[in-house]
Amino acid sequence: MGDKYERGPLTRRRRTTISETASSVLNSKQANGSKPGNAGEASSVNHENSPLKVRNASTTPRKDKSYNDAIKERLRCHTPQESLLSSESGYSNYRGILNWCVVMLVLSNARLFLENLIKYGILVDPIQVVSLFLKDPYSWPAACLIIASNVFIMAALYTERRLSVGTISEGTGTFLYIINLSTILIFPAATVLSVTSMTPVGGILALGVYTILLLKLYSYKDVNMWSREIRHAKARTLSRSQSCPSVHRLNGMAHAQVTYPGNLTHRDLYYFVFAPTLCYELNFPRSPRIRIRFLIRRLFEMLFFMQLLVGLIQQWMVPTVQNSMKPFQDMDFSRMVERLLKLAVPNHFIWLIFFYWFFHSSTNFVAELMRFGDREFYRDWWNSESVTYFWSNWNIPVHKWCLRHFYKPMLRRGVNKLLAQTAVFLVSAFFHEYLVSVPLKMFRLWAFMGMMAQVPLAWFVGRYLRGNYGNACVWISLIIGQPIAVLMYVHDYYVLHSQGEPYKMAGQN
Numbered sequence: 001m002g003d004k005y006e007r008g009p010l011t012r013r014r015r016t017t018i019s020e021t022a023s024s025v026l027n028s029k030q031a032n033g034s035k036p037g038n039a040g041e042a043s044s045v046n047h048e049n050s051p052l053k054v055r056n057a058s059t060t061p062r063k064d065k066s067y068n069d070a071i072k073e074r075l076r077c078h079t080p081q082e083s084l085l086s087s088e089s090g091y092s093n094y095r096g097i098l099n100w101c102v103v104m105l106v107l108s109n110a111r112l113f114l115e116n117l118i119k120y121g122i123l124v125d126p127i128q129v130v131s132l133f134l135k136d137p138y139s140w141p142a143a144c145l146i147i148a149s150n151v152f153i154m155a156a157l158y159t160e161r162r163l164s165v166g167t168i169s170e171g172t173g174t175f176l177y178i179i180n181l182s183t184i185l186i187f188p189a190a191t192v193l194s195v196t197s198m199t200p201v202g203g204i205l206a207l208g209v210y211t212i213l214l215l216k217l218y219s220y221k222d223v224n225m226w227s228r229e230i231r232h233a234k235a236r237t238l239s240r241s242q243s244c245p246s247v248h249r250l251n252g253m254a255h256a257q258v259t260y261p262g263n264l265t266h267r268d269l270y271y272f273v274f275a276p277t278l279c280y281e282l283n284f285p286r287s288p289r290i291r292i293r294f295l296i297r298r299l300f301e302m303l304f305f306m307q308l309l310v311g312l313i314q315q316w317m318v319p320t321v322q323n324s325m326k327p328f329q330d331m332d333f334s335r336m337v338e339r340l341l342k343l344a345v346p347n348h349f350i351w352l353i354f355f356y357w358f359f360h361s362s363t364n365f366v367a368e369l370m371r372f373g374d375r376e377f378y379r380d381w382w383n384s385e386s387v388t389y390f391w392s393n394w395n396i397p398v399h400k401w402c403l404r405h406f407y408k409p410m411l412r413r414g415v416n417k418l419l420a421q422t423a424v425f426l427v428s429a430f431f432h433e434y435l436v437s438v439p440l441k442m443f444r445l446w447a448f449m450g451m452m453a454q455v456p457l458a459w460f461v462g463r464y465l466r467g468n469y470g471n472a473c474v475w476i477s478l479i480i481g482q483p484i485a486v487l488m489y490v491h492d493y494y495v496l497h498s499q500g501e502p503y504k505m506a507g508q509n
Contacts, residue, residue: 112345113316120319124311134199141195142202145188146209155180156217157269160224164261170225177221184214189438200493203439211431215401216273219280222405227260227282258282275372276363278401285373298365305357309350316346321490328491343483351482359395385470387458387477388421391428402427425455436489442496446488450481 082089163173188210192203263282320343327335363377381394392399410420429451437443461470
């Protein structure tokens with residue numbers, strides 16, 4: 001009874017523990033060849049081979065090692081590593097810095113916009129935009145000129161039909177195309193220059209449509225000529241079934257695969273005319289369906305950014321341009337530079353919005369509506385480390401056309417690569433000047449010289465600048481180069497047409 005009160009009652013849990021301990025001791029004893037009845041040896045085994053003894057023996061070195069590691073960690077706090085802003089560090093997550101740049105951009109432009117409102121008041125007038133397209137509300141020369149372009153489309157189609165059946169020779173077809181394409185280039189320019197009711201904005205729109213049509217029909221001519229060459233190379237005669245559309249299965253869906261001359265139809269040609277591409281194919285990649293939500297989003301972006309562009313031009317850019325006329329007239333270089341830098345911000349901001357509106361919203365809207373599958377209208381031109389990379393990636397439809405129908409044919413004829421690149425810039429410079437000088441009805445060659453200046457700039461950047469320095473140079477040329485051309489043309493236009501009126505606002509600086 002005394003032992004009971006000294007050590008406490010033998011509960012079920014204590015009895016189980018004692019029995020398990022005794023059992024483990026006896027099993028260990030028997031395994032070593034000893035008799036279970038030897039109490040002294042059992043006591044020795046219990047002392048030397050108990051689980052507590054084994055556990056302490058195994059965990060003590062680990063505890064010592066972890067303790068030593070902790071001591072070492074306290075003594076050491078430096079490791080070889082690069083600063084995050086060093087290129088050798090490999091760090092690339094600059095999202096916070098990008099957000100900071102966006103916030104600073106918004107705040108700085110908000111200040112400029114508020115200053116503009118305080119100085120000039122609200123200048124946005126949507127009704128005034130109509131006058132940019134129509135001088136006479138009963139005369140729509142630009143729209144009539146665009147409608148007349150169907151004549152040249154039909155001329156190209158019927159020329160190709162005659163060539164496909166051999167009614168006319170290849171030489172005659174080439175001659176007819178030269179006349180057709182030359183007329184596309186000359187006829188709208190002559191109309192814009194001769195019709196007094198044609199506004200500059202309407203003229204730019206009409207000439208832009210005709211320029212796009214010229215490039216499209218040239219591609220249409222080349223592809224059909226290549227198709228005839230392939231047909232003649234395969235065989236002299238083809239069965240009627242091979243000449244007509246045939247149906248193939250692609251990704252589980254039926255698509256009509258057209259072979260030449262089954263593509264020479266009104267529907268095929270007008271699909272190409274309205275498709276957001278300049279390069280013709282007999283079978284364009286097609287999307288499986290029209291995504292209504294995607295289409296509505298692009299339509300909303302088109303309408304929103306169009307209104308934003310008009311408002312920014314009226315409220316922000318026009319007053320700055322008008323206030324820049326007097327320094328240019330007086331040849332005050334310090335004021336000219338100040339006005340140029342002041343104009344650079346709104347001009348570049350408007351150009352970026354225009355890029356998104358045209359190359360993303362508008363082209364994707366048309367492509368989705370027509371189920372046009374190739375949506376690569378631009379690449380990462382903002383990462384351009386050279387001038388040539390920028391011009392090759394910011395306008396993919398034009399780049400593909402130049403590469404396919406102009407640059408590579410010149411190389412195949414043995415023309416030097418540098419000379420071929422210069423020729424591409426020369427053609428691009430011509431069309432830039434064509435789209436600006438003709439609608440303004442003056443010829444100053446500022447756009448032409450600006451494009452041709454890209455050739456030595458591309459050579460300089462490619463030879464002496466690399467990486468971020470090259471990218472910064474490309475951005476500077478975009479931000480500063482465009483406002484220079486804008487100021488040159490606006491100044492000359494006002495001098496020729498307004499006779500001193502642009503200097504009315506010169507005092508509102």
